Amino acid sequence: MSAPAPLAIYVHWPYCARICPYCDFNVVRARGGPEAAALARAIVADLEAQAALAGPRTLVSIFFGGGTPSLMDPAWTAQIIDAARRLWRPAAELEVTLEANPTDAEAAAFRAFAEAGVNRLSLGLQSLDDRALAFLGRNHDAAAGIRAAEAARGVFRRLSIDLIYARPGQTPAAWAAELGRALALGPEHVSPYQLTIEAGTAFERAVRRGRWAPPDPETAAHLFETTQAVLGTAGFDAYEVSNHARGAAAQSRHNLVYWRGGDYLGVGPGAHGRITIEGVRQATLTEARPADYIRRVAERGAGLASRLTLSLREAAEERLLTGLRITEGVPLGALAALVIPPQRIAELTTLGLLAADPARLRATPAGRLVLDRLTAELAA
Numbered sequence: 001m002s003a004p005a006p007l008a009i010y011v012h013w014p015y016c017a018r019i020c021p022y023c024d025f026n027v028v029r030a031r032g033g034p035e036a037a038a039l040a041r042a043i044v045a046d047l048e049a050q051a052a053l054a055g056p057r058t059l060v061s062i063f064f065g066g067g068t069p070s071l072m073d074p075a076w077t078a079q080i081i082d083a084a085r086r087l088w089r090p091a092a093e094l095e096v097t098l099e100a101n102p103t104d105a106e107a108a109a110f111r112a113f114a115e116a117g118v119n120r121l122s123l124g125l126q127s128l129d130d131r132a133l134a135f136l137g138r139n140h141d142a143a144a145g146i147r148a149a150e151a152a153r154g155v156f157r158r159l160s161i162d163l164i165y166a167r168p169g170q171t172p173a174a175w176a177a178e179l180g181r182a183l184a185l186g187p188e189h190v191s192p193y194q195l196t197i198e199a200g201t202a203f204e205r206a207v208r209r210g211r212w213a214p215p216d217p218e219t220a221a222h223l224f225e226t227t228q229a230v231l232g233t234a235g236f237d238a239y240e241v242s243n244h245a246r247g248a249a250a251q252s253r254h255n256l257v258y259w260r261g262g263d264y265l266g267v268g269p270g271a272h273g274r275i276t277i278e279g280v281r282q283a284t285l286t287e288a289r290p291a292d293y294i295r296r297v298a299e300r301g302a303g304l305a306s307r308l309t310l311s312l313r314e315a316a317e318e319r320l321l322t323g324l325r326i327t328e329g330v331p332l333g334a335l336a337a338l339v340i341p342p343q344r345i346a347e348l349t350t351l352g353l354l355a356a357d358p359a360r361l362r363a364t365p366a367g368r369l370v371l372d373r374l375t376a377e378l379a380a
Contacts, residue, residue, distance in 0.1 A: 023198075035291065189245045
């Protein structure tokens, strides 16, 4: 019997000082009170309960996402990290990432988070243009973003920054200049995301009412190509559609677990997980509302609202969806349940959307421009 797969842990902290108009994540407004401390205790208890499900593993990463986990008390972060390290055997280079917004108040806590065990910061700059930041509903300006990046670089071993582009009226030239200013801050990892209009968000309602419009597909494609060119020239590898790293060591180990079809536990309200038990892939989901999550953990031990067994085809579809996002692609053997006709692969390769590789499916740069359509063609 083969050894159990390594394990990653995703911790969802749902509280935000402000809800951004483009966000469709499971978030709530932070209003103080005792609930946050109770949630931190529930997350530790949930980890202990889910440890029985996962069994002994090597722990390769912990990721605090949200929401805004930098609003946590660093002592709670330390308790969660310590629990995970106690429950599983930590890898020699355990990656512990915390997402943060670049407000001055959050930046002041960076050293405390590092002392708690965080060694990688994912900083949500989103833009270095004050007008764009106001449009995006952010609660910081560009100067605060620069101060936070400089502070993070002096505290954490690894720094990643998030940026949002394809904003209304944005030109490739302006975006290239903004990327250059961001790179001057010294990150080793950059995650530039195209602005997408998600259902149910304030931006979706504004676009539907005709208040503004996102860039047309041709402009969006030019902005994507500008992203690749600027970051590539600066020495960043586009190892995933929206993630660029200065060398392999700077790549997000946690996200690679997702994209390579690895195992991860989700704790905190509304957290997803994927775990393989005796060769069977299972999908888990926790209660979404903080109060419901806390109550379920108290009553049942774990915060899971559902635990479903994926069919071989469902597991293969997920593997295709995530694996095509990374430049290394996905092994054909992992997609056997999809029974993809070789002729279809040959046609897409001839069109320049797939790389010629007998062992793996790999999207070309042209294929990554139309990744949703490419994935649908292969999964049909």
